[in-house]
Amino acid sequence: MQTAEIRRRWLDYFGERGHTVVPSASLVSDDPTLLFTVAGMVPFIPYLTGLVPAPYPRATSVQKCIRTLDIEEVGKTPRHGTFFQMNGNFSFGDYFKKEAIEFAWELLTGSEQDGFYGFSPDDLWVTIYEDDDDAFRFWKDTAGLPDERIQRLGMDTNYWSTGLPGPAGPCSEIFFDRGPAYGVDGGPATDDDRYVEIWNLVFMQYLRGEGRGKNDFEILGELPRKNIDTGMGLERVAFLKQGVENMYEIDQVRPVLDRAAELSGKRYGADHDDDVRMRVIADHVRSSLMLMADGVTPSNEGRGYILRRLLRRSVRAMRLLGVDTATFPELFPASRDAMKAAYPEVDTDYARIGRLAYGEEETFLKTLESGTSILDVAVEKVRTSGGKKLEGDVAFQLHDTFGFPIDLTMEMAEEAGLTVDRSAFETLMAQQRNRAKADARAKKTLLADLSVYSDFRAKGETVFTGYEFLETDGTVLGIIVGGESVQRARVGDIADVILTETSLYAESGGQEADAGRIVGEGFELEVLDVQRPVKGLVSHKVEVTKGEVGVGDAATSIVDAAWRRGATQAHSATHIIHAALREVLGPQAHQAGSYNKAGYMRLDFNWNQALSPATRTEIEELSNNAIRNNLEVETKVMPLTEAKALGAMALFGEKYGETVRVVEIGGPWSRELCAGTHVSRSSEIGLINVVSEASVGSSNRRIESLVGMDAFRDLATERAIVSRLSTELKTPREQLPERIAGLMASLKEAEKKIAAYQSAALGERIPGLADAAVRRGGLTSVIENLGTVASADDVRTLSLGVRGRLGNEPAIVAFFADVAEKPIVIVATNDGARALGVRAGSMVSIAAGVLGGGGGGKDDIAQGGGTSVAAIPEAADALRAALPA
Structure with a gap:
């Protein structure tokens, strides 16, 4: 049975039994605690937890998932896959344990000819939570399994919770026995690869309280609405039904x-x-x-x-x-x-x-x-x-900085006859993982705080009126201060305020939140930010600047008109530049992210090479021509399928509901899914001034532009600079590039001549410096501070010249200098000095340490530097003290 057929049968089965078939959500999760959608239930979490009312009583999906925690196990076991598909059926206060078990057993064991999966009941085992007598009874009644094939296991394996206060409950898992050739007898309790888990049924029936981790917490009572969350691993069923050894051998892999x-x-x-x-x-x-x-x-x-x-x-x-x-x-x-x-x-x-x-x-x-x-x-x-051993920090640097795999490091070290300090490497990796886990825990706490919004969301959605109005009357639905729901907020408080209606745009789709105020009888709030913490709810972060505001108060949201005008200009400019990019570069130049606010926009797009000046100018001209042509900007609300059929472009990684808003500029020339605010005609944008284009990765570029009056002011500033240069250089504007190029060439030539004069002057100092040599204990030394010198090369040349002047007697030459306001030291030794144990590299290390830096080199000549020019005298004394008596 092909993987696509297994998927089709699942959706058909549950769709025919009253479940709404929900398309797979993106692998990019909405949940701020998750990088990816890691389980089939993730898109349904708001409904399962009661944070958002479920739009349907029961649902089914085949959800794309990514998990990377077990990445090192990929390929080693038959079931660990980074990408996998989870078939799920869900009930939101509708059916419960008995029906979920009946559905699972019928679909698994019904005949293939009748549209089911055709597993033999003799090959299936079931685990339940140790105290779940209801599940045991339902399995006996539904499947007629012998007692020994219904195994009771503990909380570690058969009890589900998020690890935080909220819904929890026992679960039941269905396993396929691959037979004695694959391991020991004894069922799933043996935790052997012989038994492959193919289906997990979670019975969310309790409310758990605070606790430590997964096992230590208090059950506060039963949920008022019990939910079902089940998941069947599509790849696992596929490799069993296709008769192959593991998920890597199925038809899709x-x-x-x-x-x-x-x-x-x-x-x-x-x-x-x-x-x-x-x-x-x-x-x-x-x-x-x-x-x-x-x-x-x-x-x-x-x-x-x-x-x-x-x-x-x-x-x-x-x-x-x-x-x-x-x-x-x-x-x-x-x-x-x-x-x-x-x-x-x-x-x-x-x-x-x-x-x-x-x-x-x-x-x-x-x-x-x-x-x-x-x-x-x-x-x-x-x-x-x-x-014989390569240090672990070297292996870690290669891994962390260069993406050099540890296995490859070990392989290449072994070829050179060395081992790698794997233990030290793993310690450093563990420290990095701990830092990541700490960050994840912080994000998880942030998600827990979202529970404070559940009561507000249960009362309905915030109505956004900002497409039509800059002011809207509403009611204060809730107030949050310091993460706690409160009845009132007073002057000086920073609070999150939820309104029944708002004209203020919440940050999304790359557009920054609106600036503005919320006012009412006896209070005024300055809006600092506007966000959507949960689907359907808008929260305004505000500072109470006057009076006090309370839950239930009438409140008027007021958008800063100038800010909104600039924001609409910038967002529409983003769409125009995107269309211009695709017209010039081709459809593969697809938007990969954007950000816009009043007067400014940036757009990331898929492209792997820099744009030439001519191409950048062409894109800018095309964009401004679109503005000059006064194209109509039209918004339409339609089903997602209709929008896609129309050719509307979607931004990768963005989430879209079944109904979407399409923004057209000049009809099909620019047609994108977008919830942002826009101008009504392109001429209202005013002007687009592309100010930069640069790489933001191996395959992405970023184009930035000023928009409207900000674009004009920037061009006016450049005009003033050009005018000043033209006046001071007494050169017409169009001849400035050639004039400046000529001046630069003359300057470089002058710098070469000055450098030559300085070098000659330094060379003239060689005899005097050599004559100032100090002879002590059979060693001749010249240790001097040269003061300000143009380059380190000049100091090196001088040190070698003085060393040669001193002849064959044991000698060391050490010169300090100030080069570009940074201290340097160069030490040169001859054969006689090195015979006495005086080596340039060691001497430089001593001096550079005093200068606040480091250095190194060979035994005959070495160079170092530091941070403090003022420390040169002390460094010279330290070097003299280190010479043999």
Whole structure:
């Protein structure tokens, strides 16, 4: 049974039983505590927890998920996958435990001919929470399983909660027994790979209180509305139904594995280590494909870093298979073709995805060359010192800074006859993970604070009127101060105020929140920020500047008209520049993020090379022509499917409901899904002045522009500068570039002559400095402060000249100087001095330490520096004191 067929049967089964079929949400999660959608229930959390009223009593979905906590286990077990699909059915206060068990058993064990999955009941085991007698009874009544195949397990495995106060409850898991060839007998309680978990049923029936972790907490009572959250692993069922050994061999994954085998000349199944590498490649390529299809781009932080890590692990695995050249142009199309039946967007958007993937691979292959050079230096240093082990901090630096995989470091060190201090490396990695966990805990606490909004959201949604009005009358629905819901806020308080209606735009879609005020009888609030903490609710962060405000008070939201005008200009300018980019560069120049506020906008777009001055000018002219042509800006509200059919562009990573707002500028020329505020005609933008275009990653560029009066003021400033230059240089404006180029050339020539005169003058000092040499204990020394010198090269030349002047007698020359307001020291020794144990590198270390810096070099000449010119006399004394008596 193909994976797509398993998916279809699931949705058909539950759809026919009254469940609303909900499309998969993006892999990019709305939850601020999560980088990705990590489970099928994540999009439904607001409904399951009661934070937002559920729009339907029961639902079903096949949700795309990404988990990276077990990334090191990928390829080693039959079930660990980074990207996976979770089939889920959900009840929001509708049916409960009995019906959930009946649904699961019927779909699993019903015949394939009748549209079910056809598992034999003899192969299935069930676990329940140790005290859940209801579940035990329902399983007996529904499935007729013998008692020994319904195992009671503890809270660690069969009790669900978020780890925070809120919904909780027992769960029941269904396992498939692969048979004695795969492990020991005894059921899921043995925790053996023989038993594969395929379905988990969570019965949310209790309210848990505060506690420590997953096991230690108090049950406060039953929930008023009990919920069902179940999940069946699509890939796990697929590998069982397709009769293969693991999830990497199913129809949606195996083609990449086979292509990796062909490219490497290895045979899958011949060597355990190579098999693991091929499975890693198959998993990571598919996971990367799906992440990029949802708008994630490689970067050095957040989601982009996870994607980059997956891509680089794939490159590393191919290298360990013996392939050093680019392979993504072969591997990614294989994954695309395997996944496009279920997710057509991976095919329709493949030009962008492929360009991102291929560019990242090319960059990392160059990084591997750089990392290899650094590793070679470190290895040589260890070998020179007689050591046998590469320090853990070197391995960690290669991993953390260059993305150099530890396995690759260990492999290359072993080739050089060295080991790697893996223990020290793991310690540093653990410290990094702890820092990340601490950050995640802080974010989790932030999510917990969102529970304060649940009572407000239960009363309805905030109505946004700002598209039509700058002022709106409403009522204060709630007030939050210091994370606590309160009845009143007074002068000086910083509070979050929720209104029933507001004209103030909440930050979203790249547009900054509106500036403005909220006023009422006896109070005035300055609006500091506007956000949507939960779906359907607008919260205004305010400072109470007059009187006091209370829950239930009438309140009028007032938008700063000048700010809104600038914001609409900037947001519409963003759409215009996006359309101009695509017209000039082609449709692959797709928006990857934006930010706009009054007078300013920036837009990130998928492109991997700098724009030429001519191209940048063309984009700017095209944008301003669109303004001059006074194009109509029209907004329409329509179903998402209709908007997509119309060709409206969506921003990758943004979430859209079933009904969307489409903004058109000049009809189809610019047609995008957008909830922001816009001008009514393009001429209202006034002017677009592109001020910069630069890289923000290996495959993304950023274009920035000033808009409206800010654009005019910037151009006026440039005009004033040009006018002043023209006057002072007595040169017409159009001839300024040639005039300035001539002046620069003359200046460089003068600087060369001055440098030559200075060098000659320094050379004339050699005899005098040599004559000032001090002879003590068989060693001649010249230690002097030269004062201000143009360059370190001049100091080096002078030191070598004086050393040569001193002849063959043991001698050391040490010159200090002020170069560009920074102290430097250069020490030169001859053969006689080195025979006495006086080495330049050691002397520089002593002097540089006093100067507040460091340095090094060879035994005959070395250079150092520091931070304090004033410390030069003290450093010279320290060096003299270090010479042999």
